[in-house]
Amino acid sequence: MTDVLLDIAEVADHVGLAPSALRFYEKRGLITSTGRNGLRRTYHPDILSRLTLITCARGAGFTIAEIARFLRATPTDTELRGRMAEKARQLDEDIARLIRMRDSLQHAATCTHNPLVECPDFKSTFEPAAEPV
Secondary structure (H helix, E strand, O other): OOOOOEEHHHHHHHHOOOHHHHHHHHHOOOOOOOEEEOOEEEEOOOHHHHHHHHHHHHHOOOOHHHHHHHHOOOOOOHHHHHHHHHHHHHHHHHHHHHHHHHHHHHHHOOOOOOOHHHOHHHHHOOOOOOOOO
16 A cells, blocks of 8 residues: 655645745755645655654754754764754753743732732742852
8 A cells, every 4th residue: 555645735734834835845955745746746644744843943943954954964973963962952941941931920820929020939930040069
């Protein structure tokens, strides 16, 4: 049994992207179509997981060029692996910052302090972490 190919509109609908984004990603070498059905590009269903990865990476702040390089990476690409480790560290910092923001907003949603931003509990979420000794 052969896999059923998806046309560009189906893929776009599945991943929540515009067809123009798929054409752009294809032009930049991030994805590949299997051909055409009439005037419409077709894709193997595996493209959905690749596009999920690309969308996640874009949301994490990766550029198209960084994603393209990552998609071609091999275990021997030590320069890229170093940049990936640095990006992971940056993402850890972003995650910690976002968690602090989420926690402070959850607190503010139920806090009775007036004004809310002067609440000691609210303010404490934004204090710099103590330096390790």
